[in-house]
Amino acid sequence: MKSEVSGQRWGMLLGLLLLALLIEPLFGSSKPVQVAGFALFEIVVVSALISSVRDIRGRVFGAILAILWFSGTLLVMFANMFHGLVVVVSLVMLLGALFVTFRNLLDRHTGDLDSLVGAIFGYVLLAATWAALYLQIERWRPGSFTFPDDAGLWSSANYYSLVTLTSLGYGDILPSAPLGRLTAGLEAVVGVLYIAVMIGSIVGSFHRRR
Numbered sequence: 001m002k003s004e005v006s007g008q009r010w011g012m013l014l015g016l017l018l019l020a021l022l023i024e025p026l027f028g029s030s031k032p033v034q035v036a037g038f039a040l041f042e043i044v045v046v047s048a049l050i051s052s053v054r055d056i057r058g059r060v061f062g063a064i065l066a067i068l069w070f071s072g073t074l075l076v077m078f079a080n081m082f083h084g085l086v087v088v089v090s091l092v093m094l095l096g097a098l099f100v101t102f103r104n105l106l107d108r109h110t111g112d113l114d115s116l117v118g119a120i121f122g123y124v125l126l127a128a129t130w131a132a133l134y135l136q137i138e139r140w141r142p143g144s145f146t147f148p149d150d151a152g153l154w155s156s157a158n159y160y161s162l163v164t165l166t167s168l169g170y171g172d173i174l175p176s177a178p179l180g181r182l183t184a185g186l187e188a189v190v191g192v193l194y195i196a197v198m199i200g201s202i203v204g205s206f207h208r209r210r
Helices: 002-027 031-052 056-079 083-106 113-140 153-165 178-209
Strands: none
Touching: 002 031, 002 113, 002 153, 031 056, 031 083, 031 113, 031 153, 056 083, 056 113, 083 113, 083 178, 113 153, 113 178, 153 178
């Protein structure tokens, strides 16, 4: 029963995360659409963090960080303020996403559908959180990435994050500043490590189950 509830939770979070990524490509890059997409993305991140941290103080700290993250993003979008602070908070949330994904992956003792859905959710969550970091860096230091002018920043950042995480790298979007290059390089490394650990963990879990 517990595994079934957990599987439903990861499946629901995966669906909400995919919806957050698709809002801007489907409905345009207006300010309300950007706010709605990022708010939905933040709900997913906070829900994942809260479900993975059992200590009440850790949950409260995560909720406070999430409020600061969303409030800071609104100030950046509408008042062009606190860019550096939002980048730092985005980095902290990225580390939290890393913690959630690898903990969810490595805590599995048996291989099942829940394990697979959780691993997929963690992988997409990494891409989306890194995209949020790219977005804040670009708003802080315009020109850090060669995003196209005719596309929304959120959708462009998600696309670039996905092709970087998978080491695909079409070359149509490039990091053009040292901070952008560093974050992109780190994402590529984490993407390779995640796939290696994910496959090894799931295969090992199915072997133990058998």
